[in-house]
Amino acid sequence: MINDDEWLVVIDRQEVFAHNEWSRWACSDGTYYQTNKNYIRLAKAYGDRVAYTRYIAPQPPKGVWVEYMNEWPEFQVPSDDPMYDLTPETAELAKGHPIVSLSTFGKWGPELQAAIKGSQKIALCGVATDACVLQTALAAADQGIAVRLAADACAGSTPENHKLAIDTMALFTPLITITDTGLLLRDLQTD
Template identity: 65%
Template sequence: MIDDDEWLVVIDRQKVFAQSDWSAWACADGSYHATDEAFVRLAGAYGERVAYTRYIAPDEPKDAWVAYFRDWPQFLVPLDDPMYDFTDETARLAEGHPVISRTTFGKWCPELEVAIGGTRRIALCGVATDCCMLLTALAAADAGVRVRLVADACAGSTPDNQRLALETMRLFSPLIEVTDSATLLGGRAAVA
């Protein structure tokens, strides 16, 4: 069940992670779109208590990011490049909600804390489970926030990486709970 003070934080549901015909960063085998139904149901259930994040490239990479973007130069584009736009359905649902854009994989930050009103309970969904989701969940949990990761509303870069990331986050129970949308919304379903 959803707690009255819990927020849904939607991580990086962007075209760059969804569209595999042109993006090497897209979730494998269309797995991004396998999360659409659970995401829509969650966004509706949380109502006004939903915040969204977007990954954007830095203007000028620094430190370890310099070498990273040597390997991925095609993603070093201005923050308003359409590749970093939300997917269409996500953009529609994000209207009127807080949106935090970050040049880091982890999205837990003071701006996000303010956007969610300082609550100490969040549910996470989005992409990629083995990158941005993992780093956000760990940082939030480390800050004392109870995190519920909604597995069927998350996609990894590959199915194996999805499984490994979920197993990793289960190591941090009870700080991080891996669950599914049916459980949060009052029904029961197996966790991926």
């Protein structure tokens, strides 16, 4: 059930993960856009209780991030580069909501906790299921946060990797509950 203290956390719905024609980091085969309808329904339903995240490149990269970013030099740009902008449909709904920008895959930490006002319950959607969504869900669950994942509002780097990530998170039930947009919205209406 969606309670007044559950927040929707929208992970990294950014240009760099949406556009296959120029980004090697984009979700494959346009699957990013297949999540738009469900994301929009959730963002509107949660109203004021929505926080957004953005991935930005580490400036400068440290440790193993140096090696990682050497594999992806075109993404080593300042945080205000347009490739790291929220996509238009996301930016429109994000107006007035907290946006947490971090140079880590996992977004769970003090910044996001403050953005959701210390809530102990979150629903997640966004991209990529097999990177930032997965790492955020696992870190939040480790902190004792109840996590519900709207699987149909997430996209992976590939459909296969999306499924693998969903299956991995399902191993952590009841810390992480795999659900879908329809069930989350039904819970909101019955609350």
